[in-house]
Amino acid sequence: MQKVNIPALLVLMVALLMLSACASTSTPPAETTSTPVASSASTGAGVSPTETSTPVAVANTRVGTEEYRIGPQDLLEIQVVGVQDLSRTVRVNSRGSISLPLVGVVKAAGLTSQELEAELATRLAKDYLQNPQVSVFIKEFTSQRVTVEGEVKKPGVYPIKGHITLLQSLATAEGITNMADASNIKVFRVAPDGTRSVQVFDLEQIRTGAAPDPEVRNDDVVQVGQSQGKAVAKGLMEFILPFRLLSPAL
Incomplete structure (x- = not known):
């Protein structure tokens, strides 16, 4: 019976998963009818879709522009x-x-x-x-701020002046990481009447001009999702690393 090279098989599996992950990032996520939004979006703090059960509509379109209210130093x-x-x-x-x-x-x-x-x-x-x-x-708009979190290189709360777009807000956080799902960029917003909303954007479509670059407003939270395929591939690579050290031929 032929002996199976387990480490080599694991490497092959990782390669296939990485190819699958790269392909999945170019496909926009399926549109859903509702999604939970964290109540901390109104304060500029980080949000997690699991923190509240408030349902809001999701659409892969331009974010609405609620009227800005004047603040000190504007x-x-x-x-x-x-x-x-x-x-x-x-x-x-x-x-x-x-x-x-x-x-x-x-x-x-x-x-x-x-x-x-x-x-x-x-x-x-x-x-x-x-x-x-x-x-x-x-x-x-010197009293404005936007929160950028998730798979970005430098997450945080950033002050903004004037009008700023989604691409510009991501640039302030030094761009997305190599673990990011570019088709899953969420913008969380709380309207003056307390209504919560979230919209999903595909970064590659915006970069190529296939979709408009939406405006980001005061107290918005921009959340960059993680690619599940890339996360699994990274985990497997870390798992097989000891085998690779024991098998220099790999």
Whole structure:
């Protein structure tokens, strides 16, 4: 009877598993109707899909853009149509307020740009202008942050300024690891009304232009999943390492 070379057989099995893992990362995960989201997403902390049973819809589409609320140190560009002297760029102070001519001190923190526009227009219309047209543009979002976790090289909570996309947020964490499943990138989000949502993206589709690069918002959590095939292959490689040391011919 021919003697079976067990270490060589294990090496062959690992090679087949690694090939299978590489092939699986290029295939988008099947869409599901619900998935649990951790309640810690609203605080920017790491999340685990097993921490809560709240079901939310999942879709491989662009993440929605809930209205951002102004925070301290944000930089605002305020325009009053027809009144150049009232148009200026101001930074929200640490107390969340701004100061403007005629209007005085206004509490801006916690308001959306539309809400602040309405507040400024109301104050100007009261004593100074008739039907004032006010626009507020947020030039810098200095109070924003995003959490990047999972199979990235440097997970953590990162401050962000202005608009940032999914690819850019992954770059701040120095990219994904070689154990990552590029087709399983989740973005967790909590809306102002407390509604939790998660959407799944395929990194390779975004890189090739087949899918848009979604915008990541304040307090979002980006979670990079692990490739199960690669994890199994790594475990087997670690298991057969002693056999390889005993069999130099392998």
